Amino acid sequence: MNGILGYQWKPDLKFVLTSVLYLSFLFEVICPKLSTHFTGDFFDVLAYVAGGVGYYLFVVKQIHKKASSSAS
Template identity: 70%
Template sequence: MEKRISYWFLLGLAAWGLIILLRQAGIYIPVINNYFTDCITVPMYCYLIEYLMNNVLGYHWKPDLKFVLTSVLYLSFLFEILCPRLSGNFTGDLFDALAYSAGGMVYYFMKVKPLETE
């Protein structure tokens, strides 16, 4: 079992870090700030759960479509419905939920679906 962290995951973390630094410097790139971060959230979340389940807890688990879809629903509910009601720092946006969905589908068709066909 591979215990190394994916380069794609590390690249996503680096992208998030760069975006946070740009925001702190007052540099705001609308599409990247608004939708790119949401689009990579579900793939990074799904990968992290899979990594923790398999490499930290020792299970032999593979995500499926139901897991990806419930991850999209969970993150959409959390960040687009619940958090905006609790804090003014969050805004609920349908396009963000669509970005979560797009990221989830990219993860499913690039990472999960090829595993089922082998």
């Protein structure tokens, strides 16, 4: 999206953690209360956290590293 729309936005750790918390709360707390098709599972929350950490370490850090090396 940044390349297509010309934005310079880069996700940071706060954005990733907030997204993990939001999705965990939505899919593991709210949705199971609204429908029997959803189940709340602590291991799914761990998977969200692992995915967020992996995304931050392998994608976001690389974006920031490339941006800082091209700026100098």
